Amino acid sequence: MLISIVAPCYNEEDVIELFHDQVQQVADRLLPLGHDMEFVYVDDGSRDRTLAALQRLADRDARVRYVSFSRNFGKEAALLAGLRHASGDCVVVMDADLQHPPELITRMVKLREDGYDQVIARRTRTGDRMTRTLTARLYYRIVNRLVDIELVDGVGDFRMLSRRVVDAVVNLSEYNRFSKGLFAWVGFPSTTFEYENAAREAGRSSWSFRGLLNYGLDGLLSFNNRPLRAALHLGMGLLVCAGLYTAWIVGAALVNGVQTPGYVTIITALTGLAGVQMIMLGVIGEYTGRIYYEVKRRPHFLVKATNVDRAKDLIP
Incomplete structure (x- = not known):
């Protein structure tokens, strides 16, 4: 089985090589079991030298594929680009800041072999501030009373997807995307396991309060009237x-x-x-x-540099 690792990157110059090394260690453990890996990195218009770091990774590892946007188009566009360029039998979507522990990929592979199309990692809120925990619980309680799908507290983008789930999500061409909701909307057999979220290895989060608020509104408005x-x-x-x-x-x-x-x-x-x-x-x-x-019907993103097939960048 070929496993594609899709990792959106925004200003991750300080951590991207460490992330790749840790995921590569997981790939080495899975190789004797008959599982190979490719790495699809999407540079979402970073302002630092993230692109240069990705090019260095591609020079030393032939399994690395990168796509760099002409500007910052947002994480949703980066996820879509990664899924489009992933050619694996299944795809693992994760953040490049190491808050999604790479060692959990092995557990996902085992659960995928049980026949699940989506293996979802749900983080606990251990260590979060009380205000953040209460706000999140209130948000999900309100949203799940309104939207036509179920959004689970603690469930994000960190998951393994089968090829048919990836194809279904990519074929949803809507411009206003909310991937967490799209993954729930397409359905297919799913399972969830819990993990404790890790701290960032370097840098700082690019999410502001305003960004989180707009992201929450997207979730509320994207799946109901x-x-x-x-x-x-x-x-x-x-x-x-x-x-x-x-x-x-x-x-x-x-x-x-x-x-x-x-x-x-x-x-x-x-x-x-x-x-x-x-x-x-x-x-x-x-x-x-x-x-x-x-x-x-504008394209979701424009590509500045890549080492993969440019034809996929022209899909609207």
Whole structure:
């Protein structure tokens, strides 16, 4: 079995060679069992010398294939590029910062031999800050009530995929991609095991709070239209409330006569309704913007340098 290791890289100059050495050790242990490996690295427009490091790895190891983007297109585009260029019978998707322990690949291979199409590594939250743990649990609880698929807390991109799962995911050509959701959407027999997340060996995470927030919104909006339905229900509820309030005002006027209307009541009602309208417009605008990007059909990424078949880079 040929195993492809797909690792997106962004400013990983300090750790990429150490990562390759550790994964190569796993490959050497699997080779006597009849499993070979290839390494597919995707440089997501790094600002350091990550590309030079990948070129050095390719010079000394013929199994290394690299793709370097013309700019930073994001991790989702890097994952898609890696899956497109992977030719293995199965593919292991993992981060290049060594937070995904390479020694777990051996365990994935054993579970893959049991017939599973997806072998998923689910990290525990041991050592995480309490605020981060509670925020994550709240997010997944809310999202799983809304989306049409199940997203599991602690499950990320670290997993082994069979060839038919890889082909299914690559054939989903949507521009706004949320790989964690796509892996769940395609289905196929899956199994999950837990592991403790490791610390970064070098460098610092490129994820900011804003980036994590946008990533969470992508997960919420990519697999359902319930926010639009919620906006409709909220509008109907406000209409009913406005009708009841109007009936109450008219009834009070008929019984007690016309009184001077309250300034505070009017301002509060106008401000509240304006805020609700802006939220509704924002939800509609978010979906409209996604349609806007989809109909343009721009490529997900542009390649600056690679040592593999350039024809695959032209797929939109």
